[in-house]
Amino acid sequence: MSLLGLARGTTQVLSSFQQSSSVGIPLQDVPLITACYNRPVLAGAQPETHELLALDTDAGTRLDRFVAAHRPELSRSRVQELIDGGHVLVNGKAAKPSQKLHGGELIAVHAHPRPATRAEAESIPLDVLYEDGDVIAINKAAGMTVHAGAGNVSGTLVNALLGRGQALSTGGDPLRPGIVHRLDKETSGVILVAKNDAAHAKLGEAFRQRAIKKTYLALVQGVLAGESGRIELAIGRDPIHRTRMATQRKSWHGAGIANPREARTDWKALAKINSTTLVEVQLHTGRTHQIRVHFAALKHSVVGDTLYGAARELRIGKLDLPPLGRNFLHAAKLGFAQPRTGAWIEVRAELPAELRDYLKKLCNAAGESQSRIDAALAGYL
Numbered sequence: 001m002s003l004l005g006l007a008r009g010t011t012q013v014l015s016s017f018q019q020s021s022s023v024g025i026p027l028q029d030v031p032l033i034t035a036c037y038n039r040p041v042l043a044g045a046q047p048e049t050h051e052l053l054a055l056d057t058d059a060g061t062r063l064d065r066f067v068a069a070h071r072p073e074l075s076r077s078r079v080q081e082l083i084d085g086g087h088v089l090v091n092g093k094a095a096k097p098s099q100k101l102h103g104g105e106l107i108a109v110h111a112h113p114r115p116a117t118r119a120e121a122e123s124i125p126l127d128v129l130y131e132d133g134d135v136i137a138i139n140k141a142a143g144m145t146v147h148a149g150a151g152n153v154s155g156t157l158v159n160a161l162l163g164r165g166q167a168l169s170t171g172g173d174p175l176r177p178g179i180v181h182r183l184d185k186e187t188s189g190v191i192l193v194a195k196n197d198a199a200h201a202k203l204g205e206a207f208r209q210r211a212i213k214k215t216y217l218a219l220v221q222g223v224l225a226g227e228s229g230r231i232e233l234a235i236g237r238d239p240i241h242r243t244r245m246a247t248q249r250k251s252w253h254g255a256g257i258a259n260p261r262e263a264r265t266d267w268k269a270l271a272k273i274n275s276t277t278l279v280e281v282q283l284h285t286g287r288t289h290q291i292r293v294h295f296a297a298l299k300h301s302v303v304g305d306t307l308y309g310a311a312r313e314l315r316i317g318k319l320d321l322p323p324l325g326r327n328f329l330h331a332a333k334l335g336f337a338q339p340r341t342g343a344w345i346e347v348r349a350e351l352p353a354e355l356r357d358y359l360k361k362l363c364n365a366a367g368e369s370q371s372r373i374d375a376a377l378a379g380y381l
Contacts, residue, residue, distance in 0.1 A: 048111045056103040063090065063099040067109055068242065074111065076242050087112055118174050119148055124160035130347045134199035134339050135192060136166065139349040142188040142326040147176040161193060168193065169200035180204050181286060186304075189216070189331025189349045194339075202339035207286060213335035216281040216291060217270075217351060217380060219328035219359070220300040221310060224277040228268045231294040235287040236260035244307060245289045247297045263287045265294045271376040274316050274366035276303060278359075278376065280332075291329060303328040303358075316365040324358055332380050351380050 052070050054061075064083060068076045079088070086094045087110040095107075127139035140146070140157055147158045158177060161168060168178030178193040180203045192212075194200035206212050236257030238246035246257050264284040271278040277300070281291055289308070295301060296308035304324035306312055313320040335346040363370045374381060 050109045050111070052107040052109065054101045054103050054105045054107065058101050059103040061101050063088070063095050063101060063107070066101060067107065071109060071111075074109075079109075082109065082111065085112070119156070119158045119162060119177060120154070121162035121165075122154060122159040123163045124155065126157075126160050126164065127349075129190060129349060130345065132338070134195055135203070135336075136161075136195060137190055137192050137334065137347040140183055140188055140191045140331075142186050142352070142354075145185050146182045146191065147173075147179055149175070157191065157193075166193075167195050169195065169197045171197040171200055181207055183331055184289060184292070184327070184329075186326040187329045187331060188326075188352050188355075190334040190347050191331065192334060192336065192347075199339040203336065206336060206339075210284055211337065213333070213346075214283040214286070214331065215333035215335075216283065217278070217330045217332045217355075217377075218281055218291060218295070219276055219278050219303045219355075219362075220295050221276060221303055221314070222300045223272050223275065224267070224269055224279065224298075224300060226269070228266070231263075231265040231267070231298065233263060233294060233297055234260035235263045235290060235293055245287070245293045247293060261285075261287055263290050263294065265291060271373050273359075273362055273368055273373065276314070276362065278373070292327065305329070314362070316362065319365045321358070321361055321365060324354075326354070328355060328358065330355060348379070351377065356381065 050071060052067065054066065058066055064076060064079045067079045067083075067088065068074060071079070074082070082088050083095055088095050089108040089110075090099065090105050092106075092108075127141075128136060129139050130137040138157065138161075144160075145156045147156050148154070158168075158175070158179065161178065166178075170177055173179075178195065178200070180192060180194050180200055183189060183191050192203065194203055203212075233247040234257070235245050235247060236259050238244040239257060248257055248260065262285065266282040266284065267279045269277050270280055283290060287293075292302050292305050292308050296305070301308050301310035303310055303314060305327045312323055314324075315321075330351055331349065332351065333346065333348045335344065337343070338345055359373055360370060362368075363373055
């Protein structure tokens with residue numbers, strides 16, 4: 001029987017098998033079925049090819065989500081690229097990303113490698129906060145991506161660093177020279193970059209040992225209880241929304257977050273302004289979206305962070321403030337040991353003008369004293 005013919009008939013067999021545990025059919029009696037599902041096909045070194053079989057329980061699932069779920073090494077965006085390029089076939093025919101499965105389809109994924117890319121130099125102004133022979137600290141603007149990735153190969157911090165003729169460490173990913181930690185695209189503030197491999201290794205180890213002090217400023221929705229607190233919730237990939245991170249939730253009915261990793265966030269309230277709280281945050285771990293995820297878990301999303309539940313427009317009384325257009329999250333201070341000498345260095349980035357302006361509008365709408373907020377932000381303005 002051909003593989004396609006087997007695919008058309010296997011779903012019913014699998015369904016019957018799943019419902020017949022009382023019959024006691026040993027798994028070794030159905031090797032053909034188990035080998036067919038999610039089976040890698042040896043097709044030479046390039047491209048890597050896989051065959052997947054949709055079951056009845058997959059009916060209604062979008063093709064791109066199905067493939068990404070069963071081939072975790074392929075991101076959702078990469079799967080969509082492969083589908084758009086005609087490299088994903090359903091029952092032998094080219095598919096569409098939005099195509100929904102009915103169950104019983106045989107899906108062939110030809111994972112052609114992306115063409116090799118490397119970071120290119122671009123003339124982009126940068127705000128340099130500190131620089132020596134080993135490191136450079138940049139005040140990254142909100143809206144700038146740190147390094148190139150899928151669908152984003154220019155306008156990044158790395159492009160800008162190379163554009164100023166900057167020597168960077170080369171021991172890691174060629175698209176991320178010098179990068180030892182990252183800030184989210186819509187987060188502004190201090191980011192530290194290594195100029196050479198020795199500095200990169202020392203800084204990387206310092207981050208792993210949590211020997212680098214990271215201080216952020218954030219405005220969160222709602223009034224936080226108390227004057228300070230600690231959030232210790234493991235963070236992993238959201239099992240439903242793959243572009244987000246998450247903490248564990250009971251509403252998932254047993255579905256766990258992917259690869260949960262411990263995370264700790266300490267916070268101190270600087271000022272409570274109407275229905276918001278301005279906080280100073282100390283990060284003790286560096287998980288993806290950590291501050292945003294942790295405050296969202298407390299039902300106090302970072303203002304402007306619509307990905308994690310924040311309102312698009314903050315309502316103060318009967319007035320809706322204009323959309324911020326970014327997250328109210330700023331990496332205000334970074335302390336580290338100079339990788340060559342060990343001398344302690346502390347770099348600060350002032351609160352950006354757009355965030356100061358937003359606080360002014362918030363104070364005006366709430367009838368609050370601007371001087372009180374300025375006093376609370378002493379050292380950050």
